[in-house]
Amino acid sequence: MRAMKLILTRPGQRDEERADPGGPVTGPARVGKRTKELTGRLNPGDVAVIDHADIDRVAADALVAAQPAAVLNAARSISGRYPNTGPAILLEAGIPLVDDLGPAVMALDERTPLEILEGQVMAGGEVVAKGERQTAASLEEAMTAAREGLSVEIERFAENTMTYLRRERDLLLDGVGVPEIRTSIAGRHVLIVVRGYHYREDLAMLRSYVKENRPVLIGVDGGADAIIDEGWKPDMIVGDMDSVSDHALASGAEVVVHAYRDGKAPGLERVRELGVEPVVFPATGTSEDITMLLADDKGAELIVAVGTHATLVEFLDKGRAGMASTFLTRLRVGGKLIDAKGVSRLYRTRISNTQLTMLSLAGVSAVLAAIAATSAGQTFFGILGARFDDLWSWLGSLFGG
Numbered sequence: 001m002r003a004m005k006l007i008l009t010r011p012g013q014r015d016e017e018r019a020d021p022g023g024p025v026t027g028p029a030r031v032g033k034r035t036k037e038l039t040g041r042l043n044p045g046d047v048a049v050i051d052h053a054d055i056d057r058v059a060a061d062a063l064v065a066a067q068p069a070a071v072l073n074a075a076r077s078i079s080g081r082y083p084n085t086g087p088a089i090l091l092e093a094g095i096p097l098v099d100d101l102g103p104a105v106m107a108l109d110e111r112t113p114l115e116i117l118e119g120q121v122m123a124g125g126e127v128v129a130k131g132e133r134q135t136a137a138s139l140e141e142a143m144t145a146a147r148e149g150l151s152v153e154i155e156r157f158a159e160n161t162m163t164y165l166r167r168e169r170d171l172l173l174d175g176v177g178v179p180e181i182r183t184s185i186a187g188r189h190v191l192i193v194v195r196g197y198h199y200r201e202d203l204a205m206l207r208s209y210v211k212e213n214r215p216v217l218i219g220v221d222g223g224a225d226a227i228i229d230e231g232w233k234p235d236m237i238v239g240d241m242d243s244v245s246d247h248a249l250a251s252g253a254e255v256v257v258h259a260y261r262d263g264k265a266p267g268l269e270r271v272r273e274l275g276v277e278p279v280v281f282p283a284t285g286t287s288e289d290i291t292m293l294l295a296d297d298k299g300a301e302l303i304v305a306v307g308t309h310a311t312l313v314e315f316l317d318k319g320r321a322g323m324a325s326t327f328l329t330r331l332r333v334g335g336k337l338i339d340a341k342g343v344s345r346l347y348r349t350r351i352s353n354t355q356l357t358m359l360s361l362a363g364v365s366a367v368l369a370a371i372a373a374t375s376a377g378q379t380f381f382g383i384l385g386a387r388f389d390d391l392w393s394w395l396g397s398l399f400g401g
Contacts, residue, residue, distance in 0.1 A: 082148070
């Protein structure tokens, strides 16, 4: 994180609680209304211009991986709705974050050279937008206020849960509306991959499981690319197709397009343009939810989930009422669901390679000492020593003469 010096700011604010956000930052603009779409075309040193209220952890991790020079947000990165962790992740990575710049900043042309000084964004020497450049102290203040309002969000979440139950009761309880698919799932393990928290690390830890059990591999939108990145081939791709690559869609996997309840499916046309005829699954809720329901309805023996959402903060991170469906879906398939999210942290080794080498040498030494303590072992080492003396004498005569 960049070094920051303490300064005095507005009246009534203690100087030890605020830090200087640093000097000017420059870079070409990259503008995107959808953060996850923008991160796919960000280059290191670009200035990411987004419109993302309540930056969630997944979006922040994707931005950090792209290494932008700064992040300019037209919205408020912490609205106070709940204590989201995305902005803190950006600051911890040393990426300047300027907040609440307003919709005008989204009108910037691609590749426009920008200069960010404190909360001002300048192009061609003129100020084009003003906002608040966040510091660790200002984020902590916003997070404290957000924690105080969390109870309201929990009540809203509970209401949304009941609404979803009434709307999708037949699907949730009896599987009414689940489409027919060609992928054989009955009696097999199913590995569902979502590009959520720590999905890369968790997938790496599951390599042995995939090799031994040969589960059906299902990628939820961009999760299909995560499967391909591991060197595997997805059997099925489920989602609204807004974050999966054309390469994944053309991989031969069966494609299930998630549609709205009225039948509208924004991703349907894109899939068909690639020459792929998909299955359409109209349902309320999230794509990861309908994937679990589909696997359960088709007779999966076990459902292993990577990167999915399981905690209240993760539900709220998605920023939409539909996340209430995940809570009920997990209750529905809970008997056969294993959440592998976080397995990489659970089994992360704390033993270094040097320690492993020393432990191995100690084990070999102990075995040799035990052998040497026996009469047979003494005879063996005596013969070995004699052979070594003969070899040494032969080498001496060879090179000495």
